[in-house]
Amino acid sequence: MTKLTCLCGMVLALLAAPASATTLSFAAPAPAVQVGDTFTLDVLVADAPDLYAFQFDIAFDPAIVQATTVLEGDFLSxxxxxTFFLPGTIDNSAGTVSFTANTLAGPGPGVSGDGLVVHLSFHALAVGQSSLSFGNVVLLDSALMELASTHMGGAISVASVPEPASVVLFGIGLAALTAGARRRGRHTLPNPDRT
Incomplete structure (x- = not known):
């Protein structure tokens, strides 16, 4: 009887386990973002069952990066x-992109799987690291029921523009001196001792 109770308990635990949550995350930008660069950061969805519509906000450090554009990804389409896409409102003073949303038009099933939901473009202003986070996340299925979701923050690291190595500067200086010496050698004055 004890083995049967144990087996029934395990079956009930498996049936009661929640389905995997749909995940929103940031794809890492190019590893070498430098001050002055403009770059794209993608928002990805994973494990979406029947995703019909979504909305979210994004927060970043406006002293490090500034958002420039928000474009629709190809997942829902x-x-x-x-689709009906709203890029949201960029506020570079507050460091937010608010109310980015997208929905399929008309009745029908949603889209399942993994993919790209939004392209964000940023301009790197200063050296440092900007954390990235989601807020006000709502994911809906085709019955307009909210999907269980998790969202993973991210970060953008901005490096300074590398300065030329001192060896390169030394080589440039040496080449300039050599070129100057050659020019002076061509324009020498006649020697009065020669007859």
Missing amino acids: AGGRA
Whole structure:
């Protein structure tokens, strides 16, 4: 009887286990973002079952980076129907992109799987690291029921523009001196001792 109770308990635990949550995350930008660069950062969705619509906010450090554009990714449109995309509002003083949203048009199933939901473009202002986070996340299925979700923050590291190595500067200086010496050698005055 004890083995049967144990087996029933395990089956009930497996049936009660929640389905995997849909995940939003940031794809890492190019590893060498430098001051002055403009770069794209993608927002990805994973394990989406029947995603029909979404909305979210993004926060960043406005002293390090500034958002420039928000463009629709191809995940929802891969469902073969029209979409209605709202890029949201960029506020570079507060360091936010608010109310980015997208939905499929008309009735029908949502899109399942993994993919790209939004392209964000940023301009790197200063050396440092900007954390990235999601807020006000809502993911809906085709019955307009909220999907269980998790969201993973990220970070953007901005490095200074590398300065030329001192060896390169030394080589440039040496080449300039050599070129100057050659020019002076061509324009020498006649020697009065020669007859």
